[in-house]
Structures are given as structure tokens and as C-alpha cells.
Amino acid sequence: MDNSKMITGAIVGIVLASLGLMAFTPDQSPGRGESTESTELTSDSTTMPKLPWIAPGEVQFEATVLVPTEIAAENGKVLLDYELATLAPSEGTSSSLDDESTVDALPERWSLSTVSGDNTVETTGPEATSVRFDVRTGLQREHIGDIRLIGWRVAVPTRERITLDLTEGKSEEFAGGTSITVATILEQSDSTIVLLDVDQPHDPWNRIEIDAVDTGWRRAGRLDGGAQFVWDGSGAPPVLVLEQSSPTWVPIEGNLAVFQGGEE
């Protein structure tokens, strides 16, 4: 055996293997949604296979895909319309039967930069399907440097119960600050109707829904700022155990390019 050739070969092997690993090792940079993330979707087609269910120009955050549908600039405004889709599986569960199913993450904070260096930040709520930026009058679409999604919220399932004494005026509060008050109790011949006042903090991201734990209590409808429960027959219990199982929406910071503009 020629030891010098073997040593030379080993050195070359180490170098080649190291280069290979550097090329294929996934990005481990700290933080989520670094600025390169979305540009890979649109421009780095040579190293990352395209994901058929995330098309070029679409932006993935968590299991949500944001699909820009239109961008317009006029009268000092830039408007970006978008749709949201989910990558979450849904076959075989009740959610596939539920029209109210929604995505697990929602956009919240956006930035628009112009090619001349101006920067604008906007915030959208959970129901939004568009974001509007106030920009200088006369700014055209080609003046937009980029639009980025810099923050979103993720759903964290939570569950909390309170026990409400069925006495008019009695009140209990959930941890998030939503207060439930027994407004009216109507004793009928064949049922008991309880009207509740629901006082929620003014936070569009934390709108809770309540339901009775005892299924003998039937929620009879949604009232503006309240709720109504009915106990059919006699023997309504003296307490109403309520459960809120709405998600807590946790803010996440990120930096994903949604739109890359042109030259001024």
C-alpha cells in the first residue's frame, strides 16, 4: 500500500465530503421565517424541489399558505388582497364536516418598503383578507420594493371552565378577562331559560365561545353580547358549568417576502 497516496486521498475525501454536507445540511440559522425563506420558494428552484401544494409566489407560515391574489397602488394607498389555505390534513375527522374550520395561523403584521427606502408597517385582524398601506401620493406599483409578512398568530387550544351560580346578577370571569353574568332566569312550565351577559375584552384575537358542559343545557342561540341556554323539562340544576375552548392566538415574529417589486 502506498501510504502517501492513501493520505492524499483521505484529505481529498474529507474536503469533498465536507463540501457535500455543507451543500445539503438544512438551514439551522436561529429564528423562524428568515428573509431568505420566501425567496427560496420563488427563486431557488435548482436546490430545493418545488412543493406542489405551495406554488411559486405563495407564502407558507406554519400549516397556513397565503396566496396573494391582487396588488394595487393608487391614491396614496397600496392594497394587497390574499386568500388563506391550510396544509392541515382533514380527512377522517369531524372538521371535514364543519364549514367553520379555519387555518391554524393568521397573518397580523406587515411591512411595505419602497425602492426609495420608505418603510410602512400595518396590522391586520383575524378576519382580514387584505392589507392596506398608506403611502405617499403618486406611488405606483413599480415603486414598491417589497411587501413582507413580519408577524402572524398561531392557534393554541386552551380549555377553561367556570361554575356559575344560577342567581340573577351572579358573575364569573374566565382567565382571559371575559366576564359572564346571569342576566335573567325564566322559569317556564316545561323548561328553564337562562340569559347570560357576556362581556369580552376589546381584543379581536381573543373572542371566546362558551358552551355548557352538561349537555342537558342546550345553547339556544347567540345573542349580541350574550348567550342563552335552555333546560328542557323540570329539575334544572342550580349551577351552570360553562367551558370556553377557543384558541389563544399567540403572536409570532417572522420575515417572509410576500411581494417583490420592481425598479423606480
Next chain:
Amino acid sequence: MTDPNFETLLRSPLDDESESNGWGSAVLGLVGGGVAVVGLSFILGLWTTPTGATSTSPATDTLSSATNESVEAANRYPDGFTDVGGSVAMKPVAVVTGDTGFIVSFATAAGRGTDPATTPDPLGGRWQIESVDGSVASTTQLIYDRRHTGVIGAEFSGYPSEGDVIRMTERWDPGERAASLEVPFTGTPFSTTGAPELDFGNGVTLRLNRLELGRHLGQIAWSLSGASRQGGVAAFDVEIVNNEGESVGAYRSMPIPREPATAGDVGLFWDRGFNVHPDEGSVVRITATVMLVSPQSVDVVFELDSVPSGN
């Protein structure tokens, strides 16, 4: 001292070939060096996913196939998600700490090339938290949100510490079963006598402990036997049929939970218009659709340190 004859005797045909072309030792060194670097890299943990989650799927036989599978796995799911089998991947997206415990929220995503709407959504799983001091604790409960497909909250007692990891040890696949039965209808208000059972086969039965029907509303109390310890998710369609076999009206159970159970109590709501008073009917047809939990063993570790906190 070395006898030249001995060297000749001990020399193999490969030795001759190596010496004749002069590059055998170089090739051996090249391969050996490459294998050494890759092996060392794996040992040092360089090959992790972007979120730090590490899948402990079986090792592959050759270096090249291991590398290819890793690259393919990394691209099979969206950024940050880790393959948990069953054609789905999961990601811990946030931690919310409460007074007595904390919830790790997992999002689920379907794999590349699959339609999320036709990919089975796991009914849950088994997770445990492992601390650097070696302690291990299971979840205190799983929390579901029926409006957010694929989102599961794994709640643990106490508070997370630096270096904690979450290990997923089971994935609960859904297996759909349906069965129907008919009972005589005697008009509203109606309640079943006895506890009729629906047979799903393989020893799995659903007992109707109580069925009550009113003019537009009703209620079912049910229990499963013969299923896995986690049970399943049950939904009900109840139809009232007259003597001619025509449908008089129907009810449907609402809301449909995502959380599997071995027993439940669910309300029934008028599903479609009653053309005539339900008392015109003579038979109640009950159809139960159950997503039975089929536990599948997995072994996937998620690092917790990098998961955003939502306190």
C-alpha cells in the same frame, strides 16, 4: 527481518493490482475520509432539521441512500415540520404557560404531493416531556379545537425548563366505521327502551345508553366497547321513517368533537325540514359514524427551547 518469500506468499491479487496502477490506496483514502467526515457529522448532530426536531426513523444501509432520504424528507413537508409518519408532519408552534402547567401547541401538515383534504388527520397522540435531569412526564391532557384542523394542544404540569424536549411516542390514526340500526318509533317525545347496540365488527360495538327525540331536538348518550383505550370520535344521523319507507325528518349530532372518547353525551338538532309532524313516522333509523383511534408507535423528538412562548 522479512523473508521476501513470505511477502510473496502473503501478497493478495489485490495487492498486486494496487501496486500495478498505484491509485488503490488513494481511492481507499478518499472513500475512508468521506465516510469519516459524514459519520462524524452525524455523531455531532449536524444533521438536524431547521426546527431542531430529530426523527429517529430507522437508519438506512448505505451512506448515499441515507443522504438522499434525508434531503427528500426535509422537502416532503413544509418548512419546520417533522415527519411523524402516516403521511403527516408536525411542528410545535407555540407554548402557553398557565398557573399550573403549560400547553405545547402542535400544528399538522400533509405531505408533498398529497391533498390535505384527503389526508387522514391524526386524532391525537402520546407525548412526553424529557428534561435534562432525566425526568420524564406525560401529558395531563390533550386539548382540541374543533375549528382548527390538525391543531392539538399537549398540556403538561409544571413549567418548561431550558433543554427540555418533547418526545412523541404514539400517533393516533383514524379508522372510519359506520353502522345503522332501526327501532320502532312511537311519536315524540321519544326515548329508546333498553340499550340498543350498533355493531362495527371486530368486536367493536357502540351502545346507545339513551336516545331522546323531541320535535326538533334530541340527545344521545353513547359508549364504546371493544375499541382501543382512546376510543373514537362519534357522530350520529337520526332519521324518522314512515310506514312507506319515506323519510319524515332527520336530526344530526352537533357539535362534532375532535377529541376521541370511549363515551359521550351529544345533542341532536333538526337537520332538515319535517314535511309532516315527526309523529307520522314509524321507525327511527340511527346511523353512527365513528372514527376509531388506531394507535401507531412513533419516536420523534421536538426541541422546546426554540418554540415561541405566548405568555
